[in-house]
Amino acid sequence: AQSVSQHNHHVILSEAASLELGCNYSYGGTVNLFWYVQYPGQHLQLLLKYFSGDPLVKGIKGFEAEFIKSKFSFNLRKPSVQWSDTAEYFCAVNAWRGSTLGRLYFGRGTQLTVWP
């Protein structure tokens, strides 16, 4: 089975600091990669996704992520965080096996707290 590792369980930053959240996965084939965000009291929603093409993908609210195939990584970044970015962030992966796309696997999540 695949696994998804998010190494940072809780990150605390001050506003305007830069953010990088790590995500590594275990599957060696073709993958689709996602970052989801869960703001306090809100639905889990898609932040950004990678299917193919440019490994640097941009999402909502100024977030971006870079797919590095050789490192099996899909780290999330934001140059300057805001208090409103306080949320839990989940990395997720699914893998193609031939012409079949498998189910989604989620990491354990990273709680980001931004102090004003």
Next chain:
Amino acid sequence: DGGITQSPKYLFRKEGQNVTLSCEQNLNHDAMYWYRQDPGQGLRLIYYSQIVNDFQKGDIAEGYSVSREKKESFPLTVTSAQKNPTAFYLCASSHPPLGGSYEQYFGPGTRLTVT
């Protein structure tokens, strides 16, 4: 307004009782999923269904059951056999993978407390 609805938002039950959580979607998605979210454990897949009248076990199916009689509905029953049922339950849906598109859309969740 398209989306996924889960009801109720909060649910309380006594130990030993079965309880059914509702999930409805009007996105015309074929695939639906149930996840359990516990602090520090991320989302764990309980059951999923890629088409009506068919479903598969996820990673933690023991103590749960589902049905998929209609495309828009995927109810989850938490049975008395589930040893630790208190959790936040999330329902999701997606189109089947076509041309690489496979993002999942999530409902607001149901917080179940069993005492």
